[in-house]
Amino acid sequence: MSVLVNKNSRVIVQGFTGSEGSFHAGQMIEYGTQVVGGVTPGKGGTQHLDCPVFNTVAQAVAATGANVSIIFVPPAFAADAIMEAADSGIEVIICITEGIPVQDMVKVKEFIKGKNTRLIGPNCPGVITPEEAKVGIMPGFIFKKGTIGIVSKSGTLTYEAADQIAKAGLGISTAIGIGGDPIIGTTTKEAVELLMNDNETEGIVMIGEIGGNLEAEAARWIRDNGNKKPVVGFIAGQTAPKGKRMGHAGAIIGGAEDTAEAKMRIMQECGITVVKSPAEIGITMKKVLQS
């Protein structure tokens, strides 16, 4: 089954003709993702990468039946792009853009409430269902097909985990990069829930960071729902100082509850197998699946 994206996903690219959009759209097409078109206001009616370009998302949806959008629009215009996609009936919106102002995201969150749409990101690597669809910027070949779902706030750490899982003889059902911003569309808990309900997923890797309470919320949900599938967790930033932003806009320790230590303790208490070292994600997943 897999989640969010699969071989039937019809994908449009917002910010299609820009350099980032062009490069990654090319990579996605090469991977086998069904890219059906793109949107760049003012360039409608032209062709790019052998796909039609539209002025608006609504036109793109009407002409192509697109149901997934990936956004490479610069930060100042990205919130607007997300809302346009949501308003045009796109079911899954994946926003790669890093650096969107927080107050813009407060408005976006409110705007998409109650609409039939799911936002992934922003500031994320995207989503991949191996051998079906890559809707993101990740190197596709690292993600071998299999039964482990990944939920992660970090891009390269997701690649690291996927690589370790492959080396442990396992593979990925769907990997979801949820993003490292303070406000994101799909929370850790929501992404974990998708994978818990996916019959192709047998185990879940949950990668978090310092800052916020998303991991604690997910851990409690996992416990309250009976720990149906084994979950291996890692929290980056065990050595991060308080009050300093570590690269990601959301990665900042505010109080005692959002340190790596506190999150790891809560996850452990909720029955998640927590690894201290990021080098042990793959082998630990193999072990918990065997036991």
Added chain:
Amino acid sequence: MNLHEYQAKSILKKYGVAVPRGYVANTLEEAREAIQKLAQETGSPKCVVKAQIHAGGRGKGGGVKLANNADEAFTHASNILGMQLVTAQTGPEGKKVRTLLIEENVYQPGELPPKEFYISILLDRSRAQNLVMASAEGGMNIEEVAHKTPEKILKEWIDPRVGLQDFQARRIAFGLGLEGNGFREGVAFIKALYKAYIESDALLVEINPMLRTSDNRILAADAKINLDDNALFRHKDLAEMRDIYEEDPLEVEAKASDLNYVKLEGNVGCMVNGAGLAMATMDIIKLSGGEPANFLDVGGGANAQTVEAGFRIILKDPNVKAILINIFGGIVRCDRVANGIVEAYKKVGNIPVPIIVRLQGTNAAEGAKVIDESGLKVYSAITLEQAAQKVREVLG
């Protein structure tokens, strides 16, 4: 981005938040003028001399002094300006005071005893909404109040569709026990504060204390504003308020090279692509018996120029005994990254500490080969575990 108190107050004033009258001084000459001008304006020789640094606890550290007359004020100014101010938040080396705020003393005896309140506006990440928090326990550490007596904190979440509503401002003002003119000014104060928060794209506006004066007026006695770096592109005037003296010099240099660097206290430097992997690499260093000397995300590129800039910044930290480079080559191939590292190494020349290069991903084996055959004092690793082992070895 953090602001100084005087900068925060200048923004607040623009939005109609009442602040004490005051003048800024960067030199003693300016301080003398400020003291004079303020006395003329207020009709009182009494004032407060406040050190402007980005750290709390200034009063306890001796950076805030009351003066009864102009001579006293000038003496305080000459003592504070240029001093190395140590507070609970500055670390033992303290921070040099380069600017003073000379303000009227708003704590005057009168009809009512002056009373301090706490109020702040910030983002509640879990609800994705802005939140106004207030407490009648002003002047105190709010985290302590929140922990010990959470019922004493008033909270109003703001609906993003309509913003702060009057009833919410009233609820806070009544909740704080304000009355009469103090109540009316309090409501206006809260509404102006919210406007300032939203329109300047702040992540935090904190007034501690918000003061009710003896003649029942409401003022921001202190002010702290933290702005959203990602929104500075639409606030050129606010972006100019950045004070690089308040930042670590290495962090300033890194920013100029487009590197995301945070200075830490440890002995093993690191250079990584991606923020999450960078934090995880710091954790690996710790698990291997070292302490991370920095956070450094070189981004997706990881080419010879960025690696060279990274080397130069890390090597300026005298505590660094080894460097771990950890690159997950996805779309960038590891052999290209390896060549970039070798090129950067040769350009920097004579690097006195061992370097461990862990390259994983596309062409990892070819990358390791480039490193091994470079003839430089560089060790290669492919898995994270191997990298951790190498760190252990070089630290001995």
